Amino acid sequence: MNKPPSTSSAMLHATLQQTGPIPLAAEIACRQGELLALVGPSGSGKSTVLRSIAGLYAPQHGRIVCNGETWLDTAAGLQLSTARRRIGMVFQNYALFPHLGALENILEGMDDPTTPDARKRAQALLRKVHLDGLAARRPAQLSGGQQQRVAVARALARDPHVLLLDEPFSAVDRATREKLYVELAELRRDLKMPVILVTHDLDEAAMLADRMTILSRGRTLQTGSPLVVRRRPVSAEVARLIGLKNLFTGEVIAHQASSGHTLIGWHGQRLKVRLQPDFTPGTGINWTLPAADVLLMPLDHDSRDPLDNPLSGRIVKIVALGETVHIQVQANATGDARLSLNVSHHIARRYALAEGQQLTLRLRGEHIHLMPADDNPRKVTVRAR
Amino acid sequence: MDWLALLLSFKLAALTMLVLLPCGLWAGRALAWRRFRGKYLVEAALALPLVLPPTVLGFYLLVAMGGASPVGQWYQSLFSHPLAFSFEGLLIASLIFNLPFAIQPMQRAFESIAPEVREAAMCCGMSRWRQFTRIELPLAWPGVVSALVLTFAHTLGEFGVVLMVGGSIPGETRTIAISIYDRTQAFDTTAAGLMSAVLLMISLLSISLSYRLMRRIEPYPA
Numbered sequence: 001m002n003k004p005p006s007t008s009s010a011m012l013h014a015t016l017q018q019t020g021p022i023p024l025a026a027e028i029a030c031r032q033g034e035l036l037a038l039v040g041p042s043g044s045g046k047s048t049v050l051r052s053i054a055g056l057y058a059p060q061h062g063r064i065v066c067n068g069e070t071w072l073d074t075a076a077g078l079q080l081s082t083a084r085r086r087i088g089m090v091f092q093n094y095a096l097f098p099h100l101g102a103l104e105n106i107l108e109g110m111d112d113p114t115t116p117d118a119r120k121r122a123q124a125l126l127r128k129v130h131l132d133g134l135a136a137r138r139p140a141q142l143s144g145g146q147q148q149r150v151a152v153a154r155a156l157a158r159d160p161h162v163l164l165l166d167e168p169f170s171a172v173d174r175a176t177r178e179k180l181y182v183e184l185a186e187l188r189r190d191l192k193m194p195v196i197l198v199t200h201d202l203d204e205a206a207m208l209a210d211r212m213t214i215l216s217r218g219r220t221l222q223t224g225s226p227l228v229v230r231r232r233p234v235s236a237e238v239a240r241l242i243g244l245k246n247l248f249t250g251e252v253i254a255h256q257a258s259s260g261h262t263l264i265g266w267h268g269q270r271l272k273v274r275l276q277p278d279f280t281p282g283t284g285i286n287w288t289l290p291a292a293d294v295l296l297m298p299l300d301h302d303s304r305d306p307l308d309n310p311l312s313g314r315i316v317k318i319v320a321l322g323e324t325v326h327i328q329v330q331a332n333a334t335g336d337a338r339l340s341l342n343v344s345h346h347i348a349r350r351y352a353l354a355e356g357q358q359l360t361l362r363l364r365g366e367h368i369h370l371m372p373a374d375d376n377p378r379k380v381t382v383r384a385r
Numbered sequence: 386m387d388w389l390a391l392l393l394s395f396k397l398a399a400l401t402m403l404v405l406l407p408c409g410l411w412a413g414r415a416l417a418w419r420r421f422r423g424k425y426l427v428e429a430a431l432a433l434p435l436v437l438p439p440t441v442l443g444f445y446l447l448v449a450m451g452g453a454s455p456v457g458q459w460y461q462s463l464f465s466h467p468l469a470f471s472f473e474g475l476l477i478a479s480l481i482f483n484l485p486f487a488i489q490p491m492q493r494a495f496e497s498i499a500p501e502v503r504e505a506a507m508c509c510g511m512s513r514w515r516q517f518t519r520i521e522l523p524l525a526w527p528g529v530v531s532a533l534v535l536t537f538a539h540t541l542g543e544f545g546v547v548l549m550v551g552g553s554i555p556g557e558t559r560t561i562a563i564s565i566y567d568r569t570q571a572f573d574t575t576a577a578g579l580m581s582a583v584l585l586m587i588s589l590l591s592i593s594l595s596y597r598l599m600r601r602i603e604p605y606p607a
Contacts, residue, residue, distance in 0.1 A: 097520055
């Protein structure tokens with residue numbers, strides 16, 4: 001289900017390249033009814049990609065095809081103006097027309113706003129975003145959340161072939177944001193077009209998106225379902241970008257296909273990990289393990305998985321953050337490398353965890369993911385077309 | 386009270402306003418949003434009438450319109466009367482010395498429109514004309530009206546350039562400002578005083594309206 005769409009079946013397919021001023025080497029594809037999140041730190045080029053699709057930015061080289069219609073093909077000298085691309089765009093600060101009421105804002109998004117039918121459809125859209133009764137309010141008289149809803153309704157007004165959302169949740173407070181998440185998720189059930197969401201918030205992307213594309217410095221590094229990207233980043237760079245804490249270097253020792261695991265070396269320690277035969281024994285690798293898969297040994301001691309790796313170390317840091325306690329453990333045999341794990345307050349209390357304390361951890365090898373070493377990155381290619 | 390001069394001044398001011406409206410909209414919009422090399426030079430040239438002594442501007446215009454210049458000769462051959470010391474010549478001079486008054490408030494008004502709002506209009510699929518009439522103009526109108534009012538008032542009051550280019554031909558180039566000067570020279574202080582009072586009222590009204598309108602425009606970013 002999460003296979004990337006092939007170029008031909010994709011409703012929206014874009015490849016963009018340029019050397020400057022904002023370097024770009026991006027390829028994205030999004031199917032009908034799919035929500036693709038573009039995730040990256042600020043300055044990663046995600047907004048530029050979105051603006052290129054909208055025709056608000058002209059990259060040096062690129063090709064954008066939506067719904068069988070070519071919007072941009074620099075090789076053929078073709079570039080459709082923004083007004084001629086059938087898009088719906090929600091801006092970060094909504095960019096509502098300040099002199100018009102909510103209903104009029106939606107009407108302006110339609111092709112022929114003067115017809116009675118258009119008015120009816122605009123009113124229906126206003127109801128759909130739960131704003132009936134506020135039709136005459138000007139943007140300045142609406143709350144941030146209400147403004148966002150008007151912006152979404154306006155973007156949908158012309159039945160766009162792609163819906164573009166540029167950080168649409170960043171300008172509202174947290175409580176409103178949570179509400180708007182739910183509303184977008186509900187709204188999406190009726191949306192037939194591809195939806196592209198630009199966000200710097202990985203959790204937001206994971207919550208709302210079917211697939212996400214990780215960007216850094218204008219390059220699309222990895223596309224996949226949020227779960228796959230989080231569990232199996234293609235490179236240490238992606239792992240760092242998505243904030244994985246337990247990221248270490250090591251080397252592949254051997255593959256043991258019969259028992260279904262790969263053996264890696266880490267500062268003289270041997271770890272049994274899920275079989276990943278792509279890596280030649282003897283090569284250096286990066287490996288990562290979700291903090292949730294670093295376990296305190298005494299818990300369900302008996303149900304040990306054959307791929308569990310016991311490891312003893314010393315607690316070097318304990319920080320309570322909200323409902324969880326973040327713990328850093330320095331493994332005894334592994335130099336400076338620190339493992340991060342999260343436990344709940346009552347677990348921390350039950351085991352009387354304290355800084356300096358020795359303990360044994362269990363690394364779940366089933367979830368240890370191997371990546372090429374940094375100095376020998378597996379090429380992430382973006383094909384020019 | 387020289388009614389003929391007042392009428393002529395109104396006619397000149399109205400025509401100047403009318404011609405500068407589309408020019409100002411185009412130039413103000415272009416200066417607000419486009420970037421090009423030497424933009425500051427264009428802006429400086431357009432602002433020149435603000436600082437140049439009116440007699441200097443008038444002198445150059447007179448030379449340019451005179452019978453010795455190609456423009457003056459061309460005009461003479463077309464309409465068989467000289468451009469200098471005619472109402473048409475006065476109108477051209479008026480258009481030039483009013484450029485900053487027409488363009489600058491409109492430029493400020495267009496600059497105050499957030500770029501995203503213009504982009505949103507494009508994303509809504511609006512034609513350029515609809516973007517202009519439905520979004521840009523309704524948002525910029527205080528600046529546009531302010532520009533027109535300032536142009537009108539400034540034309541009524543201009544003296545130096547008019548004297549240089551137009552002289553004082555009754556019904557043709559004798560505007561109210563010139564008439565006030567003439568009356569004062571003739572020691573007719575009653576007429577001069579009355580006309581001065583009229584000009585004072587019109588100027589005060591228009592400048593107040595202009596200030597009031599410009600307060601509606603919030604500079605971007607606000």
